[in-house]
Amino acid sequence: MxxxxxxxxxxxxxxxxxxxxxxxxxxxxxxxxxxxxxxxxxxxxxxxxxxxxxxxxxxxxxxxxxxxxxxxxxxxxxxxxxxxxxxxxxxxxxxxxxxxxxxxxxxxxxxxxxxxxxxxxxxxxxxxxxxxxxTGMSGCWTRAGAPIAHGDDVLLVLPGTLPQEAMVARLRNADAAVFMKVGRHLGTIRRALAETGLIDRAILVEGGTMAHERVQPLAAVHDESVDYFSIVLVPGRQRVR
Ligand SMILES: C[S@@+](CC[C@H](N)C(=O)[O-])C[C@H]1O[C@@H](n2cnc3c(N)ncnc32)[C@H](O)[C@@H]1O
CATH class of the missing domain: 3.40.1010.10 (Tetrapyrrole methylase, N-terminal domain)
Incomplete structure (x- = not known):
């Protein structure tokens, strides 16, 4: 069989x-x-x-x-x-x-x-x-009411497990970004986004579409770690079209 x-x-x-x-x-x-x-x-x-x-x-x-x-x-x-x-x-x-x-x-x-x-x-x-x-990320950007990529935007997806320097190098060439596996890497992600001037656009989504879902601007969160099922979004569409 x-x-x-x-x-x-x-x-x-x-x-x-x-x-x-x-x-x-x-x-x-x-x-x-x-x-x-x-x-x-x-x-x-x-x-x-x-x-x-x-x-x-x-x-x-x-x-x-x-x-x-x-x-x-x-x-x-x-x-x-x-x-x-x-x-x-x-x-x-x-x-x-x-x-x-x-x-x-x-x-x-x-x-x-x-x-x-x-x-x-x-x-x-x-x-x-x-x-x-x-995907988790589409559930998250939908619940955050954050259209993620428009026109010729380049969307970057990064695991939060990368070292900060690697995150920074890649973020410099992206219009929009999604951080997966945030968990205990939230502090590193926040520092990489601050270094690249993106922190004010970033949104933290914990448990997107789940019963305990929480959506907040990343700048308002001061913890170094969050739940494993969390994603950080940096929506694109910053250029005038
Ligand atoms: C091992 S990956 C699995 C990804 C999954 N296969 C997908 O398609 O999204 C686990 C990571 O996905 C992200 N994730 C998946 N679903 C999520 C959700 N509903 N809310 C927030 N983060 C989520 C988190 O960053 C988590 O650490």
Whole structure:
């Protein structure tokens, strides 16, 4: 029997932003897998609640660590590689039995998603299908009422994990920007935006489209860190057209 590995994008948090295709596939998947921080319910799993096949078997993959280890530490990559190898083996065991597996993904699966690491390991060996989702950043700029890119604006997307100098160098050539993975990097992001004169345009969105959503001008926030599900937006359209 040929089983399929599905990567299901679930959007940024509001369950009404789940696509019809995602809903249909989740409703019939015999196995549902998801990544989560230890001790937490898992963002994708929470969004999917209410859409799952009641008889589905759930596979939970707890990250060995999340924000507590620096991505520049070589142990981070070694341990994450071993972790994704184990996840891929568990998924392969289900696929080998002929069971389709739906991997739940917050936002879009191919945009900074963990799913990509198991997809890379399995998609040559098994049939696979990816269902795109509304990204976290589109949920955030929509809720902030901030059109992000116009005309010939260049939109830059940066992970908050970059060093400040790298952020500054890239921001100098961008008209609009989005910082992902803000969390404990908020202070570095604020300093990079201050150095490039962009701080007054920046908006912090915590939990965009989620129940605890908060939208504020970044200049009004003085914390060095915020919730992991936070994005900083720098809208474009500064030139007269
Ligand atoms: C591992 S990435 C996953 C991105 C996701 N695949 C997407 O399409 O947006 C996690 C980061 O996405 C951002 N993010 C995703 N959804 C968000 C939301 N609803 N509100 C704020 N930030 C969000 C945060 O910066 C978070 O640290």
């Amino acid at each position: 040929v089983a399929t590995l599905y990567g299901i994008g679930l959007g940024p948090g509001d369950p009404e932003l789940v696509t019809l295709k995602a809903k249909r596939l989740l409703g019939s998947a015999p196995v549902t897998a998801f990544f989560a921080k230890r001790g937490r319910p898992g963002q994708a799993r929470m969004i999917a609640e209410g859409h799952l096949n009641p008889a589905t078997r759930e596979l939970r993959f707890d990250y060995p660590f999340t924000a507590d280890m620096d991505v520049r530490d070589p142990r981070y990559h070694e341990e994450m590689e071993a972790f994704y190898d184990r996840c891929a083996m568990e998924l392969a065991a289900c696929l080998d039995q002929g069971w389709d597996v739906a991997v739940l993904c917050e936002g879009d699966p191919f945009f900074y998603g963990s799913f990509m690491y198991v997809f890379d390991r399995l998609h040559g060996r098994y049939a696979s299908e990816v269902v795109p989702g509304v």
